[in-house]
Amino acid sequence: MFTRAAIPTFRAARTQFTRSVRGYASEAPKAEKKPSNIPFIFGGAGVAGLGVWAYLERSGKQPLAPAVPGLNGDAWTPLALSEVEQISDNTKVYKFNFEGDNAANKTAGITVAGVVLVRSPTGEGQVNDDKGKPVIRPYTPISSPDQRGSVDFLVKEYPTGKLTPWLSQLKKGDEILVKGPMTKFEYAPGQFDKALFVAGGSGVTPAYQLISHALENKADQTKWTFLFANVTEKDILMRKEWEQLAAANPDRLKVVYFLDNAPENWTGESGYVTADHIKKHFPREEGDKVRAFVCGPPGQYKAISGAKKGRDQGPVGGALKELGYKEEEVFKY
Ligand SMILES: Cc1cc2nc3c(=O)[nH]c(=O)nc-3n(C[C@H](O)[C@H](O)[C@H](O)COP(=O)(O)OP(=O)(O)OC[C@H]3O[C@@H](n4cnc5c(N)ncnc54)[C@H](O)[C@@H]3O)c2cc1C
Incomplete structure (x- = not known):
């Protein structure tokens, strides 16, 4: 159910969004004041993708719409729980779906190795730390960076922790807020033997x-x-x-x-x-x-x-x- 999606994609659309992540507490890392390069990159990828799309259409193969970025490094994006599987006594795998227009073609846009930040939605039920600020935790998606429509997380629950007991009680359709992605380490083939x-x-x-x-x-x-x-x-x-x-x-x-x-x-x-x-x-x-x-x-x-x-x-x-x-x-x- 939670295998890495084998959906053919336009790898060019995999983001170069390299925001460095250094560490985490209950606070999000301070946003860098660099302008986001997402629109440019996905714009370029979109042009390349359209070329491939046109080729596939001419060749009679089923065309695949270009992938679009589903997350934003500067704003919280709501994602809705669609599947959950208990894989050990204290660990579950969660699938969260992108929402809104073109949701099926949205990807997390992660540059491996990368993470996203997760928090509870604002308002009633928001999970706060001792200072009344929202609890924010980093997670590493286990789904392929190219997976469309959803992102999978494997999360171990800490019964005395702040965010994971809340995650663990979510029902299908409940939302989390996600920000990112952020690159921890930029992997490239041949960097080491x-x-x-x-x-x-x-x-x-x-x-x-x-x-x-x-x-x-x-x-x-x-x-x-x-x-x-x-x-x-x-x-x-x-x-x-x-x-x-x-x-x-x-x-x-x-x-x-x-x-x-x-x-x-x-x-x-x-x-x-x-x-x-x-x-x-x-x-x-x-x-x-x-x-x-x-x-x-x-x-x-x-x-x-x-x-x-x-x-x-x-x-x-x-x-x-x-x-x-x-x-x-x-x-x-
Ligand atoms: C880069 C990165 C990626 C990560 N990716 C994943 C991932 O993919 N999957 C995953 O499951 N986790 C991941 N984590 C860990 C995750 O971010 C959370 O730390 C974890 O889920 C616990 O969150 P929590 O709010 O439930 O627990 P917390 O509130 O952070 O507590 C965790 C444990 O520490 C204890 N504790 C808290 N405060 C104190 C204190 N002051 N003194 C003593 N003990 C204390 C709690 O009682 C609990 O047992 C990642 C962490 C990092 C840094």
Whole structure:
């Protein structure tokens, strides 16, 4: 139901909207005062798209209308819940539909790797922080950037959290407000020969967005190793999707699961990810162009890459430092 949409699209319409995101609290990051380049980019993409459309029409193939931007980096856009699926005890996948004219051709316009900001609608029921301001949280869509008509989010619920209990009680048709997209890290094929992604829990979403996007491009030969740490086997989110990706890309993706509480006959790794595990599963040779991504709970950052320093990346620490990784070879989400 929530697979990445295989809808053919005009990739040119995928946005170059590169607004840098540095970090989040309950406040939205301060808007940069640069004029938005969305109209220009989508305008250009629209012209290219119309050319393709005309060609398809002449060739007798079913034409596909040009994609249009469904979100705005400067304003909150309402999206309506259309599907929800419980995928673990505390995690759901939500599909939110674009609304208004041409909703079926709207896309989130994300440049991978990117996020959007989510909040509750204004008025009665608005979720506020202790200062009475709306609670705003970043989320990483797991749907393809080209998916039309809707955006999918995987969200882990924190019963004592502010926004996720509210998200969790939404009914079909209820709205959220979304702003963005914002680029966290601009991925391009060939930036590095091989990449490591260490994630824990809901840190799976940026890993999935980035790795599935990279693997979709068959001309991109970057090889990926994904080390995914969880408490128990049932906490492994999107396991089916990871296994499908690994089976379809045996030369480009290796997935290793780590469990704190491993069952008997467990064939993955047990315990936390360490420097030795990284060396074993992601060996690097002299001259290899590598990048290590990390997204997980604070303890995992500390142990693997060193913590972020406020909104900045901060120095490399933990296992990656022990292994000699340089600052430019590490990206902390
Ligand atoms: C770039 C980025 C992308 C993200 N993408 C996703 C995603 O795709 N999916 C996803 O599920 N999450 C994602 N997150 C996390 C998400 O933004 C929220 O932080 C998460 O959903 C929790 O929100 P909340 O308001 O429900 O909980 P919060 O109110 O933020 O609380 C979370 C937990 O911390 C505890 N807590 C809160 N304040 C304190 C305090 N002062 N002291 C001690 N404990 C405290 C709460 O009790 C709760 O257990 C992402 C985060 C970032 C930075």
